[in-house]
Amino acid sequence: MKVSGKEVAEAICKKLEKEIKSKNLKPSLAIILAGDNPASRIYVKNKIKKALEIGIDAKLFKFSQNQFNQCLQTIKKLNADKKTHGIIVQYPVFDGWNFDNLILNIDPRKDVDGFSPESPFMGATALAVWEMLTAFAKKEGFSKTENFLKNKKIVVLGKGKTAGRPTGDLLKKKGINFSLIDSKTENPNEIIKNADVVISATGVKHMINGKNIRKGSFVIGVGMGKDEGKIYGDIDEEEIAKIAKLYCPTIGGIGPLTIACLLRNVVESCKHGTFR
Numbered sequence: 001m002k003v004s005g006k007e008v009a010e011a012i013c014k015k016l017e018k019e020i021k022s023k024n025l026k027p028s029l030a031i032i033l034a035g036d037n038p039a040s041r042i043y044v045k046n047k048i049k050k051a052l053e054i055g056i057d058a059k060l061f062k063f064s065q066n067q068f069n070q071c072l073q074t075i076k077k078l079n080a081d082k083k084t085h086g087i088i089v090q091y092p093v094f095d096g097w098n099f100d101n102l103i104l105n106i107d108p109r110k111d112v113d114g115f116s117p118e119s120p121f122m123g124a125t126a127l128a129v130w131e132m133l134t135a136f137a138k139k140e141g142f143s144k145t146e147n148f149l150k151n152k153k154i155v156v157l158g159k160g161k162t163a164g165r166p167t168g169d170l171l172k173k174k175g176i177n178f179s180l181i182d183s184k185t186e187n188p189n190e191i192i193k194n195a196d197v198v199i200s201a202t203g204v205k206h207m208i209n210g211k212n213i214r215k216g217s218f219v220i221g222v223g224m225g226k227d228e229g230k231i232y233g234d235i236d237e238e239e240i241a242k243i244a245k246l247y248c249p250t251i252g253g254i255g256p257l258t259i260a261c262l263l264r265n266v267v268e269s270c271k272h273g274t275f276r
Helices: 005-022 038-054 068-080 099-104 124-139 145-149 164-173 188-193 237-243 250-272
Strands: 028-033 057-062 086-089 154-157 179-181 197-200 218-221 224-227 230-233 246-248
Touching (some): 005 124, 086 099, 086 250, 124 164, 218 250
Parallel strands (some): 028 057, 154 179, 197 218
Antiparallel strands (some): 224 230
Protein backbone atom coordinates (compact mmCIF):
# COMPACT_ATOMS: atom_id res chain seq x y z
CA MET A 1 0.00 0.00 0.00
CA LYS A 2 1.24 3.47 -0.89
CA VAL A 3 1.73 5.89 1.99
CA SER A 4 1.33 9.49 0.86
CA GLY A 5 4.36 11.59 1.68
CA LYS A 6 2.39 14.54 0.37
CA GLU A 7 -0.23 14.15 3.12
CA VAL A 8 2.43 13.91 5.84
CA ALA A 9 4.18 16.95 4.34
CA GLU A 10 0.95 18.97 4.22
CA ALA A 11 0.33 18.25 7.92
CA ILE A 12 3.81 19.57 8.76
CA CYS A 13 3.35 22.66 6.56
CA LYS A 14 -0.03 23.51 8.07
CA LYS A 15 1.52 23.48 11.55
CA LEU A 16 4.35 25.69 10.34
CA GLU A 17 1.97 28.15 8.68
CA LYS A 18 -0.08 28.38 11.88
CA GLU A 19 3.04 28.91 14.00
CA ILE A 20 4.43 31.59 11.65
CA LYS A 21 1.16 33.53 11.88
CA SER A 22 0.54 33.09 15.61
CA LYS A 23 4.08 34.09 16.60
CA ASN A 24 4.37 36.78 13.92
CA LEU A 25 7.57 35.23 12.58
CA LYS A 26 9.28 36.45 9.44
CA PRO A 27 11.46 33.51 8.36
CA SER A 28 13.58 33.93 5.25
CA LEU A 29 15.37 31.34 3.11
CA ALA A 30 18.08 31.99 0.51
CA ILE A 31 18.51 29.35 -2.19
CA ILE A 32 21.67 29.25 -4.27
CA LEU A 33 21.40 27.52 -7.63
CA ALA A 34 24.73 26.95 -9.37
CA GLY A 35 24.33 23.91 -11.55
CA ASP A 36 22.58 22.54 -14.61
CA ASN A 37 20.88 19.47 -13.15
CA PRO A 38 17.25 19.33 -14.39
CA ALA A 39 15.98 17.67 -11.19
CA SER A 40 17.57 20.44 -9.12
CA ARG A 41 15.59 23.09 -10.96
CA ILE A 42 12.36 21.24 -10.22
CA TYR A 43 13.24 20.93 -6.53
CA VAL A 44 14.17 24.62 -6.26
CA LYS A 45 10.92 25.68 -7.91
CA ASN A 46 8.91 23.49 -5.52
CA LYS A 47 10.82 24.72 -2.47
CA ILE A 48 10.15 28.37 -3.32
CA LYS A 49 6.48 27.72 -4.08
CA LYS A 50 5.81 25.89 -0.80
CA ALA A 51 7.85 28.39 1.25
CA LEU A 52 5.85 31.33 -0.05
CA GLU A 53 2.58 29.46 0.52
CA ILE A 54 3.18 29.07 4.25
CA GLY A 55 4.69 32.50 4.90
CA ILE A 56 8.43 31.98 4.44
CA ASP A 57 10.22 34.52 2.26
CA ALA A 58 12.30 32.57 -0.26
CA LYS A 59 14.85 34.21 -2.54
CA LEU A 60 16.69 32.53 -5.42
CA PHE A 61 20.29 33.40 -6.31
CA LYS A 62 21.39 31.93 -9.65
CA PHE A 63 24.98 31.71 -10.85
CA SER A 64 26.67 30.64 -14.06
CA GLN A 65 29.68 28.35 -14.43
CA ASN A 66 32.23 31.20 -14.24
CA GLN A 67 30.75 32.94 -11.16
CA PHE A 68 32.20 30.91 -8.29
CA ASN A 69 33.77 33.92 -6.56
CA GLN A 70 30.56 35.92 -6.94
CA CYS A 71 28.71 33.03 -5.32
CA LEU A 72 31.10 33.05 -2.35
CA GLN A 73 30.63 36.80 -1.95
CA THR A 74 26.85 36.36 -1.98
CA ILE A 75 27.06 33.73 0.76
CA LYS A 76 29.12 36.11 2.91
CA LYS A 77 26.53 38.87 2.43
CA LEU A 78 23.72 36.48 3.35
CA ASN A 79 25.63 35.41 6.47
CA ALA A 80 25.73 39.04 7.58
CA ASP A 81 22.08 39.69 6.75
CA LYS A 82 20.09 39.39 9.99
CA LYS A 83 16.87 38.92 8.03
CA THR A 84 18.14 35.74 6.37
CA HIS A 85 17.60 32.67 8.57
CA GLY A 86 18.52 29.86 6.22
CA ILE A 87 20.96 29.42 3.33
CA ILE A 88 21.10 26.37 1.09
CA VAL A 89 23.19 25.46 -1.93
CA GLN A 90 21.25 23.18 -4.26
CA TYR A 91 23.27 20.04 -4.93
CA PRO A 92 24.84 19.13 -7.34
CA VAL A 93 26.78 22.21 -8.40
CA PHE A 94 28.72 22.80 -11.65
CA ASP A 95 31.61 20.50 -12.52
CA GLY A 96 34.80 22.08 -11.20
CA TRP A 97 33.02 23.83 -8.31
CA ASN A 98 33.84 22.81 -4.76
CA PHE A 99 30.51 22.14 -3.07
CA ASP A 100 32.09 21.50 0.35
CA ASN A 101 33.94 24.82 0.15
CA LEU A 102 30.65 26.64 -0.46
CA ILE A 103 29.01 24.89 2.49
CA LEU A 104 31.89 25.68 4.85
CA ASN A 105 31.47 29.35 4.00
CA ILE A 106 27.85 29.33 5.22
CA ASP A 107 27.27 30.41 8.83
CA PRO A 108 26.57 26.99 10.45
CA ARG A 109 23.58 28.47 12.27
CA LYS A 110 22.04 29.22 8.86
CA ASP A 111 22.94 25.85 7.30
CA VAL A 112 19.37 24.53 7.33
CA ASP A 113 20.38 21.65 5.03
CA GLY A 114 22.63 20.34 7.80
CA PHE A 115 25.74 19.75 5.69
CA SER A 116 28.20 21.56 7.97
CA PRO A 117 29.55 19.49 10.90
CA GLU A 118 28.73 22.47 13.13
CA SER A 119 25.17 22.91 11.87
CA PRO A 120 22.49 22.41 14.55
CA PHE A 121 20.19 20.95 11.90
CA MET A 122 19.79 17.42 10.59
CA GLY A 123 19.55 17.08 6.80
CA ALA A 124 16.05 17.60 5.40
CA THR A 125 16.07 14.40 3.33
CA ALA A 126 17.11 12.30 6.32
CA LEU A 127 14.37 13.93 8.41
CA ALA A 128 11.88 13.18 5.62
CA VAL A 129 12.88 9.51 5.62
CA TRP A 130 12.41 9.38 9.40
CA GLU A 131 8.98 11.02 9.10
CA MET A 132 7.99 8.35 6.57
CA LEU A 133 9.33 5.56 8.78
CA THR A 134 7.21 7.07 11.56
CA ALA A 135 4.17 7.01 9.26
CA PHE A 136 4.89 3.34 8.54
CA ALA A 137 5.20 2.66 12.27
CA LYS A 138 1.84 4.26 13.04
CA LYS A 139 0.10 2.24 10.34
CA GLU A 140 1.63 -0.89 11.86
CA GLY A 141 0.34 0.05 15.32
CA PHE A 142 3.61 1.26 16.88
CA SER A 143 3.73 4.44 18.97
CA LYS A 144 7.53 4.69 18.61
CA THR A 145 9.39 4.46 15.33
CA GLU A 146 12.36 2.84 17.07
CA ASN A 147 10.14 -0.03 18.25
CA PHE A 148 8.84 -0.56 14.71
CA LEU A 149 12.40 -0.80 13.38
CA LYS A 150 13.67 -3.01 16.19
CA ASN A 151 14.85 -6.45 14.98
CA LYS A 152 14.17 -5.54 11.36
CA LYS A 153 16.81 -5.92 8.66
CA ILE A 154 17.29 -2.45 7.20
CA VAL A 155 19.26 -1.51 4.10
CA VAL A 156 20.20 1.94 2.83
CA LEU A 157 21.28 2.18 -0.81
CA GLY A 158 23.65 5.03 -1.66
CA LYS A 159 25.89 7.28 0.37
CA GLY A 160 25.50 10.61 -1.42
CA LYS A 161 25.82 13.98 0.28
CA THR A 162 22.13 14.92 0.23
CA ALA A 163 20.34 11.65 0.94
CA GLY A 164 22.15 8.36 1.56
CA ARG A 165 24.87 9.63 3.87
CA PRO A 166 22.68 11.88 6.08
CA THR A 167 20.02 9.15 6.28
CA GLY A 168 22.66 6.73 7.50
CA ASP A 169 23.92 9.30 9.99
CA LEU A 170 20.41 9.83 11.37
CA LEU A 171 19.81 6.10 11.77
CA LYS A 172 23.14 5.78 13.62
CA LYS A 173 22.16 8.70 15.87
CA LYS A 174 18.90 6.91 16.66
CA GLY A 175 20.79 3.70 17.46
CA ILE A 176 19.31 1.83 14.48
CA ASN A 177 21.45 -0.85 12.85
CA PHE A 178 21.45 -1.03 9.05
CA SER A 179 23.44 -2.32 6.09
CA LEU A 180 24.84 0.14 3.57
CA ILE A 181 24.85 -0.77 -0.11
CA ASP A 182 27.00 1.21 -2.51
CA SER A 183 28.58 0.65 -5.93
CA LYS A 184 31.25 -1.61 -4.43
CA THR A 185 28.85 -3.95 -2.63
CA GLU A 186 28.89 -7.51 -3.96
CA ASN A 187 25.57 -9.21 -4.71
CA PRO A 188 23.44 -6.21 -3.68
CA ASN A 189 20.19 -7.80 -4.87
CA GLU A 190 20.59 -10.67 -2.44
CA ILE A 191 20.99 -8.24 0.46
CA ILE A 192 18.00 -6.18 -0.68
CA LYS A 193 15.82 -9.27 -1.07
CA ASN A 194 16.49 -10.28 2.55
CA ALA A 195 15.69 -6.82 3.94
CA ASP A 196 12.54 -5.85 5.85
CA VAL A 197 13.06 -2.13 5.22
CA VAL A 198 14.62 -0.75 2.02
CA ILE A 199 15.64 2.92 1.71
CA SER A 200 16.98 3.65 -1.78
CA ALA A 201 18.89 6.88 -2.49
CA THR A 202 20.84 6.15 -5.66
CA GLY A 203 19.15 8.11 -8.46
CA VAL A 204 19.30 4.92 -10.56
CA LYS A 205 16.08 4.37 -12.49
CA HIS A 206 13.99 1.53 -11.02
CA MET A 207 16.87 0.32 -8.87
CA ILE A 208 14.26 -1.24 -6.62
CA ASN A 209 11.80 -3.45 -8.47
CA GLY A 210 9.73 -6.61 -8.26
CA LYS A 211 12.77 -8.83 -8.68
CA ASN A 212 14.85 -7.63 -5.72
CA ILE A 213 12.47 -7.05 -2.81
CA ARG A 214 10.60 -9.62 -0.78
CA LYS A 215 6.87 -9.70 -0.21
CA GLY A 216 5.70 -7.72 2.81
CA SER A 217 8.69 -5.38 2.96
CA PHE A 218 8.66 -1.64 3.62
CA VAL A 219 10.15 0.50 0.85
CA ILE A 220 11.12 4.17 0.62
CA GLY A 221 12.33 5.65 -2.67
CA VAL A 222 14.55 8.70 -2.22
CA GLY A 223 16.65 8.99 -5.38
CA MET A 224 15.37 10.82 -8.45
CA GLY A 225 16.58 11.64 -11.94
CA LYS A 226 15.44 12.69 -15.40
CA ASP A 227 15.69 10.76 -18.65
CA GLU A 228 14.41 11.90 -22.07
CA GLY A 229 12.38 14.66 -20.47
CA LYS A 230 10.71 12.38 -17.92
CA ILE A 231 11.33 12.31 -14.19
CA TYR A 232 11.96 8.92 -12.62
CA GLY A 233 12.55 7.56 -9.15
CA ASP A 234 14.60 4.74 -7.63
CA ILE A 235 11.62 2.45 -7.29
CA ASP A 236 9.47 0.86 -9.98
CA GLU A 237 6.20 1.84 -8.35
CA GLU A 238 4.02 -0.40 -10.53
CA GLU A 239 5.93 -3.50 -9.45
CA ILE A 240 6.60 -2.46 -5.84
CA ALA A 241 2.89 -1.77 -5.23
CA LYS A 242 2.14 -5.46 -5.75
CA ILE A 243 4.82 -6.73 -3.38
CA ALA A 244 5.64 -4.25 -0.60
CA LYS A 245 3.40 -4.01 2.45
CA LEU A 246 3.94 -0.23 2.63
CA TYR A 247 5.91 1.98 0.29
CA CYS A 248 6.60 5.62 -0.50
CA PRO A 249 7.98 6.85 -3.85
CA THR A 250 10.24 9.88 -4.32
CA ILE A 251 7.92 11.80 -6.62
CA GLY A 252 4.90 12.96 -4.67
CA GLY A 253 6.31 11.18 -1.64
CA ILE A 254 9.71 11.86 -0.12
CA GLY A 255 10.13 14.91 -2.38
CA PRO A 256 7.36 17.02 -0.76
CA LEU A 257 8.29 15.68 2.66
CA THR A 258 11.91 16.76 2.22
CA ILE A 259 10.75 20.28 1.39
CA ALA A 260 8.49 20.35 4.46
CA CYS A 261 11.36 19.27 6.73
CA LEU A 262 13.67 21.88 5.19
CA LEU A 263 11.11 24.63 5.83
CA ARG A 264 10.68 23.40 9.41
CA ASN A 265 14.42 23.88 9.88
CA VAL A 266 14.11 27.44 8.52
CA VAL A 267 11.33 28.25 11.00
CA GLU A 268 13.41 26.80 13.85
CA SER A 269 16.35 28.94 12.77
CA CYS A 270 14.12 32.01 12.75
CA LYS A 271 12.83 31.21 16.25
CA HIS A 272 16.17 30.47 17.86
CA GLY A 273 18.80 32.25 15.75
CA THR A 274 20.89 34.92 17.45
CA PHE A 275 20.94 36.90 14.19
CA ARG A 276 17.28 37.93 14.28
